[in-house]
Amino acid sequence: MKRLLIYIAAVFMLVPSSCSFFEPIDIANENQPNINDLATPAEFYSLLRNGYNTWYNGSIAASPTIGFANAELFQAGTPGWGSGTMWFRPRQQLFNDDTPDPVIIINFGAWYNYYGSVGSAIKMSKMFEDPNFKITLGGVDYTNRAKAHAYLIQALLYGNIALLYDKAYLFTAEHDALTFDFAANTKTYQEVMDYALTQLDRAIELIETDAIDEDPASVVAGVTFNKALLLQFANSMGARFLASNARTQAENSQVDWNRVKSYAEKGLQADFKVAYDEGWRGKVMTRDVGSNYFAFYNMNWIRISQWLLNKMAPDDPYSVYPIPVTPGSDSFKDWPEIQNSPDSRLTKYFRYENMRNWFGSDRTERPGYGTFILSQYRYWRYYDIVERGQGMVDHFLKAENDTYLAEALIRTSGDRERIAQLINNSRVTLGDLPPALAAESYEALEDKLFYERYVECDLVWPQLGFFDRRRGKDQLIPGTARHFPIPGPELKMHGQALYTFGGVGNEM
Template sequence: MHTLKKFVWPVGLLLVAASCQDLDVVNPNRPDAERATAQPLTTENFVATSFRTWWPVAGHDDYPSWAFSTMAREITSGFADFGQLELSAEPRQGWNNSPVNVRRFVNETPWFQLFRTVSSVNDVVGSINRGLVIENAVRTARAKAMGKFMQGVSYGHIGFYFDKAPIIDEFTKLDTVRTPQFTEYRQVSAFAIRQLDSAIAVAQTQPSMTFPADAWLYQSLTRDQFVRLANSYAARILVYTPRSRAERAAVNWAEVIRRVDAGIQTDYAPLAQPDVFFDDWKRLVARLRTAGRPSDFGRPSYWLIGPADSTNGWVNWVATPNDNRLPFQMRTRDRRIQGTTGPASPGKYVGYNLNNIFAADRGTFRWSHYFFRRSGVDLTWQTGPQLAMSVAEMDLLKAEALIRLGRAAEAVPLINRTRIANGELPPVTVEGPPNEPGCVPRKESGACGSLWDALRYEKGIEGLGMNGVIAFLDARGWQTLPENTPVHLPIPGRELQTLQLPLYTFGGPGGQGSAPARDPERCPVAGLARCPS
C-alpha cells in the first residue's frame, strides 16, 4: 500500500475564493485526498486517528484550557504562557485578535485543529457514502459511526468556543466554495448534536461493533457503550453552549435528562500512551519541577475552593480589594481539600503548600496556598486512564435540570453521591447543607449556602483537573464570570485576514460579547431556601 500524505485545508484556505472573486480556484492537492480515501485501510486510519487530533483542544492541552480555566477563576496562575495572564487580568480587558499577537494561539489553535479533524472525517464519511467498503459491513459502519461522532464533538467544541463558524460536512463541495457562509454558534451546536445522532443511528445497525482500547477512542467500547458516550456528549453540548444566564435557562432540560439517562454508566477515561496520546492539561495543573513547590504552573483558585472554608478567611478575602488580596490557610470539613489531621494535611484532590510561586507584581490576588493532587504527578498524565467525562458530571447535569424543572427533591440524591462519598460531608436536603458551623459551601457573605450553591460547588470541585474548559462554560451560563470577561472567542485574526474580513473581538469594558456583572447566588427557580430568584 502506498503511503500518501493527506492534505488538510485550513478554513481560510478552503474559502480563499472569498478574497479572489474573479479567480477560479482549484485545490491541486485534492486528488491526493481522493486517492487516499479510495484505499479502505488508509481511509479507516484517517478516522481511527481523528480522536487523537481532537483531544488536545477539547480541554486536554494548553489551548484554550489555560485561558478558559483562569478566566473562570478555576485555576489561578501568574505565568504569561498560553494567553492566560492577559485574559485573567483584573479588571478584564478585551481579547487582542490581531494576527500578530504573540498569544493568538488561544483561538488559532482550537480553530484550525478542530477543522483539521473535521476535514479528515468528512473525507472518510464521504467515501463510505460513495460505496467504499472497509473489509466488511461492521468495520465500514464503525468507520462511518466514528466519523459522524467526530463531526459531532468537533462542531460541539467549535460551538462552545466561537461566536460563529462555517459548517462543512461530507456533502460540501470544497472546490466550488467562493463565499464563506458563517453560522451562529447555537446553530453550530444544533448541527453537532445531529451528527452525534447520526453516529448513534449508524452504530445501532451493527450490534457486534466494538472499539479497541489502543486507538480510536482509547478505551475498549462495545457498540452500546459508544452510543452512551455519544449521548453524554450531546448532553454536554446542550448545557455548555449558552453564553448567558437567560440562554442557559432556555435549554431543553427535559432533553438533557433524556440524554444523561441514555448516557455513560461508568467514567470515560481513555488510556494514555506515552508520547502518543496523553493529557497535558493534567500534567501542567499538577506539575512539580522543584521539591516543595507542587502545582508550580497553576493552582486551584480560592474562588473555587474558598466556599468550603469554615473560618472567616474566605469571607474576608472576598471582601478585600482585588489588588490587596493575600493567600490564606483554610479550615474545612471537605476531605477533598483537607485531610483528617489538621488544616495542612492534604485532601483527596487538593493539598496545602505555603510557597507563593507567582511574581507579586502580577497580582497577589493570583496567589494560592493550594495545589492539585487528584491525578498524581510524575508520569501519570501519560500512563493509565485519563478521566475525561465522569458519571458525577452527568449526575450533576441531571441535578441542575431537575432543579430548573421544579423537581429539586429528585436532585438531592444526585448531589449527595459525591458530596458524601468523596467529600465526606453531611448530606444536603432541599433546604441546602445543614445550617451549622462548618457548613459547606458558604456564600460570599459567609451565610450557609443553598441547594443551588451546593450543586455549583460540587460541580466545580468534582470537575477540577478533569478538563480545562468546562468551568468556563459553566461560569458564563451561571453568570459567575468576572464582569467584561469575553463570553466566547472571535474567528482568529489570521483567518479574517486571509478572507479579507474586518477584525473584531470580544470582551472588555463596553465591548461586545462581554460578561455582565457577576450574580453568583441568584436561583434559576423560585422557592428554594436561602436562594433569591
C-alpha cells in the same frame, strides 16, 4: 502515515495560505488522510483514531485552557500562550490580527486544531455514500459502526468549536471545498452547535441499530468502545454540549432542558478515562506537543484558586479570598494550611505547599496581575500519572453526567428526591458532606449542584469552569470575553471585517 509536504491551507483544512506563518513544513501529518487509503478497512480505523486524537489533544491543550483562569477555579502564575488577555485585570480585548507567532494568540490554537480534522471527518463520512463501500474486518461488517464514528468525530470537533467561538465556518458534506463560500457559511455558535448535535444524533441512531458490539480497534487511547459504552459516551457529550453552549444566565434558561435530560439519562455510568500516552497529552496547533493542563498543574504554572478553596472551607480563616498582603512584607508566602474544611476532597485532590516555591507569588504587582492569583494549594489529583507519563486520566466523569441530569430536573421542576440523590452521588460518597435533601428548594439544590461541578468536575476538564460560570449564577467578572472571535487572519483572507471581544461592554 506517509510523509508529505503539508500546506495548512490545503483543501478541507480551512486555513489561510496568505499568512506568513502558514508555510509548508515537511513533517508527518497524522490528521490528514490519504484519500486512496480510505478503502482499506484497517487504515480507516487508524484514520478514525486520528480524528479522535485531534479532538482530544485540542480539548486538553494548554491553549486555550490556561486562559480559563478567568473563571477563577484555578489561577495562572504566567500568561503563557497569550492567556493573560483573558484573565488579566482589568479585563482587556483579545488580540485578533496577523502575528508572526500564532501559537501565542489565545483564540487561534483551538480553531486550527479542530479544523485540522474537520475535512478528514467529512471525507470519511462521504465515502459511505457509495453503497459498495464496506468496512469489513475478520469477516465482520463494521460499516455502520465506522460511519457512526465519522459522524461522532464531526460532532466533537464542531461541538467544541461552537462552545468556544461566536461564529464559525460550517463546512459539511454538502459543500465543495473548491467553491465553498466562507461568508455565506459563517454561522452562529447556536447554528454550529445544532449541526454538531445533528451529527451526534445520527451517530447515536446508527449505533443503536447496529448489531455489532465491540469495535475491532481502539480509537481513543486506552479505550476500546463496545456498543453500550459508545452510546453512553455520545449521549453524555450531547448533554455537555447542549448545557454548556449558553453564554449568559438568560440563554441558560432557554436551553432545551428536556433534551439535556434525555441525553443524560442515557449517559455515562462510570468515569470516562483516557490513557496518558505519548501523542495523547495535548498539542497546541502544530507544535508544543505535550503542553496540556495536567502538566501545567504539575509544573506549578497554575494553582487552585482561593475562590474555590473559600467555597470548600468557608469558615476557615486561611481560606479567605484573596489572600491578604501587607505592603513591604512577603509573609503571605507562608500563608498557613486550611484546617477546617468539611469537604474531605480538599486533602484528596489538593496539596498544601507554601508560596515560597511558587514563582507566581512574586508577580502580584505586575500589570494585569494581583493578589487574586495567590494560592497555597496545588492540584494533586493526577500528579503521579503525569510524573510517570503513564496511566489513565479522567476526561468525562460520571459526576458530570449526573449533574447535567440533576440540573435538567431542576430546570423542568422535576423530582427533588432524585435531584438530591444525583448530587449526593459525589457530594456524600466522595466529599463526605451532609447530604442534599429533597425537602430543599430548587435554588438550594442548584447551589449544591454547582458546588459539585466546581470541585468534582470542572478541574478535570478546566474549560467546563468557564462554560459553567458564564451561564450560571457565579458570573464572570465584568469585561470577561464570553467567547472567541474567528481568528483575524481567517477574516482577512475571506474579506470579512476584523472584530474581537473583551473589556467592559464588549463581552460578547
